[in-house]
Amino acid sequence: MFNNAAQMKSAIKDLHNHRESKKAQVIAISGIEGSGKRSLTEKIAAALRLDGLNVAVVHTDDWEASKEIRFNVMNSPEEYYLNAYRFDEMFEQLILPLKLFGSIKTSVNLDDAESPRQIDYNFEDIDIILIEGVYLIQEAFLDLYDYSCWVKSNFDTAFKRLAEQMDIEESQEALVNLFEMLIKPAGQYHIYTDDPIGNSKSIYLEEENTPHE
Numbered sequence: 001m002f003n004n005a006a007q008m009k010s011a012i013k014d015l016h017n018h019r020e021s022k023k024a025q026v027i028a029i030s031g032i033e034g035s036g037k038r039s040l041t042e043k044i045a046a047a048l049r050l051d052g053l054n055v056a057v058v059h060t061d062d063w064e065a066s067k068e069i070r071f072n073v074m075n076s077p078e079e080y081y082l083n084a085y086r087f088d089e090m091f092e093q094l095i096l097p098l099k100l101f102g103s104i105k106t107s108v109n110l111d112d113a114e115s116p117r118q119i120d121y122n123f124e125d126i127d128i129i130l131i132e133g134v135y136l137i138q139e140a141f142l143d144l145y146d147y148s149c150w151v152k153s154n155f156d157t158a159f160k161r162l163a164e165q166m167d168i169e170e171s172q173e174a175l176v177n178l179f180e181m182l183i184k185p186a187g188q189y190h191i192y193t194d195d196p197i198g199n200s201k202s203i204y205l206e207e208e209n210t211p212h213e
Helices: 005-017 037-050 077-083 087-101 155-165 172-194
Strands: 025-031 055-059 104-110 117-123 128-133 147-151 202-204
Touching: 005 025, 005 037, 005 147, 005 202, 025 037, 025 087, 037 055, 037 128, 055 087, 055 117, 077 172, 087 104, 087 128, 155 172
Parallel strands: 025 128, 025 147, 055 128, 147 202
Antiparallel strands: 104 117
16 A cells, blocks of 8 residues: 555566566556546656656546547446547557557547547657556456556545546536546446456555645
8 A cells, every 4th residue: 555656656666676578667557537646647757757767658538539439428337438448549559569669659649529639659768658547457458567556536536636627618517417427437337347456556545635636
């Protein structure tokens, strides 16, 4: 159990120091939506870089499916869990080549009808790949990771974070409905189906009274 980024950094650096291969190591940092994964990941990355390691940070939000797919009114929580992110493409096009060769230059297009955009990646001589996002601790992906961490949070706290962070035009009522009808039950489905707590190598529980970012 960890409760600050410095502890996590030390564990990952120790893993790197005892690696058996020169390939980049893949670290998955996951949790429910709104658990504070991104902030933690950025802190760990900054600390590892200060120690002289080359770190690539990959946010699964950059590999979201289009809003038409994610927020289809016919979606069940299970369908949201299964289809909201383009995980297969992310691993095949970015993570596995980067792990194997240590460097990559590529782009991903988010084909969202409302706000299409392109994410560019240009990583060189990478030692550690930090992947941050929801639903990463699935049985199909576990063998791809050298280390994994579950960021523990309750759904009430997660909702408060999302309410502060999400850039949506809808009303507060719409956000509550989205969270209660889709995001929360999809997270519960993931926890029940994949047991991410049991399948993670470590658990991160933020210290009380620590400011959230």
